[in-house]
Amino acid sequence: MNSAFRSIPILPVAAVAILVVAGFYDLRLWAILAVWLGAWFVNTRLSAMGGPVVAIWVPVIFGATLLVIWELAVRLYEISPVILPAPSAIAVAFAENTDLLWADFVQTILKGALMGYVIGCGAAVLVALAVDRSLFLQKGLLPVGAFLAALPIVGTAPIFVMWLGFGPASKAAVVVAMVFFPMLVNAVEGLKASSAMQxxxxxxxxASYGQSLMKLxxxxxLPFLFNGLKICTTLALIGAIVAEFFGSPTVGMGFRIKIAVGRLEMGLVWAEIVVAALAGTGFYGLMTLLERQLTFWHPSQRR
Amino acid sequence: MTTTVDPTENAAVPCAFCVAMRRVAGAVLPALTVVGVIVLIWYAGAYLMNRSITLDTAERRDVELTAGEVFADTMAQERPRLPAPHQVIAELWNTTAGEEMFRIRRGELRPNPRSLFFHAYQTLAPTILGFIIGSLAGLLLAIGIVHNRAMDLSVMPWAIASQTIPILAVAPIVIVVLNAVGLTGVVPKSLISAYLSFFPVVVGMVKGLRSPSAMDLDLLRTYSASASETLFKLRLPSSVPFLFASLKVGIAAALVGTIVAELPTGARFGLGARLLTGSYYGQTIQIWSALFMAAICAAALVALLGLAERITLRRMGLGA
Incomplete structure (x- = not known):
């Protein structure tokens, strides 16, 4: 019974059936489904082959398919650009506003997020060193830190904007508050990672305390520190952008998103989202690269 | 008749209760001390930050204040730069216990927008709804990824990459867009929290469903177990610790997502809306009380999941 079922290729038959039904119902839907199923067929075939090249091409094909379907859906169903602009429209908006986007990037990412990230993570590592030396602080600060790390700290944004003004200082402060505790928890964990034997x-x-610290x-x-640093990249960008919703000079990604949404310039909004996504993956990628350089000895980095 | 108690006798045989108390004190005392220090710093900060306001008003009114009066005033301002802890707690108390949750308006029983419980509910309802949708979808996708190589290769890199994107920061746009289509209320907010809890669950559960050892998987193969039997009898049970870990991450993200989603859309109800109106009108005490309420909600949700985790793991025989 079971083997009889297995001998019939269920999935391809179902796919053709869905296509035929959709073709009768709506030709536009048929086109979109055809692209999807075609790409899926290619990907299934490629995955069955295996190999390092396939591991790159399959996700690329998947992503490209999503973009094509998005474009097709917007054009065929004439979706209003206010609701969802087509990828091509977003690309045009991106190309037209590169100066504006760059200025926003410098203001939000380089001045706000990066400054807060460096200060917050640096302070967390220093505090972790202090916590590591005192059992009392470990027992006291760690539960409080773990508790605070789970809280919606981004909510402190209006307070910092009120205290430090609309400039990048308030954004950096929000970022410091957001990255401090996750980084602290990871750093303390990391300092315990060496074995008693070592x-x-x-x-x-x-060896003196300093020697043992630097050499062992x-x-x-480091693996724990990089785990914290990687988590904090995303948090830093979120903090810097969200803080701008509460007040900012007339430049910055959060500011631009807020204004452009108000004017219904959705192309520009989506272009900012693209910048945020690129900045996020780039920042994270940079940390991963550094990690690979510095912790090449760790089992997780072996290939 | 008087009995003399030898003090050394008690110390020599510590009662079980005393030992338990000492253990609790050993765990709680340091944390309490740290919290106490934070509160002290907070009071000092409130004094330092509010002093200039007090001195300015005093100067304008031409009144001389003693140091004690200045201190008292910094602790009781209406719009301080940093409200003192007791002011925040008083505001929390007044807006929760001090306000009716429902009141009669135009002959109907309606929720009272002055009650902080009402705002917390406005935020929690979409959070939990979205969290359930997002986690279920994430679980299903993870099962698909584990069983289908094409799905694994196409979706996993994007699922991991999507975690590096500051999605939260663009949550408000989704709300605006959905409002433009005519979707308002709970649905847009819960979509955000579903989206945010989706990816942690996918990534965590793929790891969890793959956590059974090759030995265990081989054993089931020798039993000629089908894929679904392997899933339900081996993969799902062994993924439970991963499930709870990712659910905790997911619900925290979902709550933050709902709060942020309320920000630039001019939402009138919800904790995010309280933050925003507070910052517009300089009502610092309102901001801090909303922040505390959000913290309490987050802590409660994570604690509930932690409790469920402990009960489940204990019943599975995995609990410590």
């Missing part, structure tokens, strides 16, 4: 070995070498504990903490 620490004893350093002790038998009569910080290197073993």
């Amino acid at each position: 620490r004893d070995l350093m002790h038998t070498y009569a 504990r910080l290197p073993t903490a």
Whole structure:
């Protein structure tokens, strides 16, 4: 019974059936479904082959298919650009406003997010060193830190904007508040990562605290530190953009999104989203690259 | 007759209760101390930040204030730069216990927009609805990814990449767009929280469903178990710890998502709306109380999931 079912290729038959039904119902739907099923067929075939090249092409084909379907759906169903602009329209908006987008990028990402990220993560690592030396702080600060890390800290944005004004300082402060606790928890965890045996070995070498820290504990903490640094990249961008909703000078990604939504210039809004996405993946990718350079010895980096 | 109690006798045989108390104190005392220090710093900060306002008003009215009066005034301003902790707690109390949750308006029983519970509900309802939708969809996609190689190769890289994108920051746009289509109320907000809880669950559950060892999977193959039997009897049970870990991440993200989604759309109800109106009118106490309410909600949701996790793991025999 079971084997009889398996001998019939269910999925291709179902796909053709869906196509035929959709063709009778609506030709536009037929076109979209045809693109989807065609791409899926190619991807299934490619995945069955395997290999490193396939691992790159399959997701690329999948992403491109989504874009084509998006474009097709917007054009065929004449969706209003206010609701959902086509990818081509977004690309045009992006190309037309590169100066504006670059200015926003510098204001929000480089001045706000990056400054807060460096200050927040740096401070968290320093505090983690202090926490590591005191059992009392470990017992006291860690539960509080873990609790605070789960809270909607982005809500402090209006307070910081009120205190520090509309400039990048308030954005950086929000970012500091957002990245501090996740980074702290990871850094403390990392400083505990060296084994008792390894620490004893350093002790038998009569290594000082500083030597043991630089030569053993910080290197073993690096995978944890990078985990925290990677989580914090996204948090930093979110903090900087959201803080601009509460007040900003007339430049910045959050400001532009707010204004452009008000004017219903959705192409520009989506172009800003593209910039945010690129900045986010770029920032994260940079950290991954650094991690690979510095923690090449860790099992997770082996290939 | 008087009995003399030898103090050393008690100390020598510590009662079980005393040991338990000491253990609790050992865990709680440091955390309480840290919280106490934070509150102290907060009071000091409130004094320092509000002093200039007090001195300015005093100067304008030509009144000389003693140090004590200045301190008292910094603790009780209507629109302080930093409200003192007791002001925030008083505001929280007044807007929750001090306000009716429902009141009669034009002959109908309606929710009272002055009650903070009402705003918390406006935020929590879409959060939880979206969280359930998002987690279920994430679970289904994870099952698909584990069983279908084409799906794994096409979707996984995008699911991971999407976590590096500051999606939260663009949540308000989705709300505006959906409002333009005529969708208002709970649905747009819960879409955001569904989207935000979706990806953590996908990534976590793919890891969890793949966590059974090759040995266990081989054993089921020798039993000639079908894919669905393997799923229900091995993969799903062994993925439960991963499930709860990603659910906790997901619900925290979902709550933040709903709050942020309320920001630039001029929503009138909800914790995000309280934050926004508070910042427009300089009502700092209102901002802080909304922030605390959000924190309480987040903590409660995560704690509920933690409780469910402990009960489930214990019943599965995995609990510590």
